[in-house]
Amino acid sequence: MIERKLIGPFKQLLTMNNLPVNGPLNDNEIEVFEKAGILTEGGCIAEVGLFDTLAEEAKKNNCSIEEINSCTVAMPGFIDPHTHICWAGNRANDYSMRLEGKTYPDIAKSGGGIISTVEKTRNANADELAFLTADRAKRMLNDGVTTIEVKSGYGLTGSEEIKILQAIKKAGNFVQADLIPTCLAAHIKPYDFEGSNSAYLNFIVNDLLPEIYEKGLANRVDIYCDEMAFKPKEALDFLMKAKDMGFELTIHADQFTIGGSEVAAKVGAVSADHLEVSGIREIKLLAAGSVVPVALPASSVGLGTKFAPARKLLNAGASLAIGSDWNPGTAPMGDLLICAAILGVFEKLTNAETLAAITFRAAAALDLKDRGIIKKGNIADFIAFELNDYREILYNQGKIKPNIVWKNGIPVK
Ligand SMILES: [Zn+2]
Incomplete structure (x- = not known):
């Protein structure tokens, strides 16, 4: 019964x-x-x-x-629509260098940056990664986050990305929160991939996504669209192909350079995340369609940069979700409620708007209709x-x- x-x-x-x-x-x-x-x-x-x-x-x-x-x-x-909690190692050294005023290239040259996380994550086995991910998810659940999106993206080879998605699935057995996996193999072209950006993206489409689909490891695909990662045109082609394969789409958009939110609107992405540099044109595009804008204030706090224009997005008629973006490099805070409260005070969001952004509007950013x-x-x-x-x-x-x-x-x- x-x-x-x-x-x-x-x-x-x-x-x-x-x-x-x-x-x-x-x-x-x-x-x-x-x-x-x-x-x-x-x-x-x-x-x-x-x-x-x-x-x-x-x-x-x-x-x-x-x-x-x-x-x-x-x-x-609470629902966190954007995290990268499946990683090994930490980047306290990067953070200290940023506090000393060092730039991203300085940090990367000294052995820091995303590559250091990729190396440590590649060196960990699936069980270790599952344990680390579950540990972080437990902390979030304890803070009231009952659904957590988790991206891959620190493997950046076929087998490593599969290992990470398998680790996320396994972590789901150790924590009562629901983990929603997303393939972010298109995080950045890996330093050890011989070939162009589009060759790397083709490899993901032709070799990796079919395996992920077949094994049921994720039904969402993400790409980091920015000057230093993948250009809007590359992101557009990539996402169109992923869409044709049956994947739901999301995109890292307008964090340092614009272009990503326009791609999101064109391909009908479920969400467009970051948006720190979105201007009037981008805001209008997002408000006109059904893409859910996701602000990631902990990343602005981590980098000391401006917030996404949350107030303007809402006033223009767009939706607004908030994610923690928990990751070892730019957003080490990992506290959805704190970062939402911070965004609320700087962007003048009402209680209703901030609480909506981490409940039913975050559910909409993940296309989940049974929660929030x-x-x-x-x-x-x-x-x-x-x-x-x-x-x-x-x-x-x-x-x-x-x-x-x-x-x-x-x-x-
Ligand atoms: Zn992110």
């Missing part, structure tokens, strides 16, 4: 239901239930309502009740903070973490 369980009462329950995926949001648009309960059934949400009413029903039907401290604020589990909103039929991923008012979540700037995290209706913290 499928287990039914009532959880509550919550002082406030933010469902994030009935809100648009695009455009600005005001706090008074958020649906807030007082003294609420959530009835779960087989890992999904069966009903949301007044706790006392649901409890009466529950007692009649012999359904179990998980009573919690009534001074809590509940909301959907507490409503009947969705999976029962939600979190509770020991706070009296939901606005205290961002007021505390990410310092206060949820004290209970439910994944598929089961408390995992």
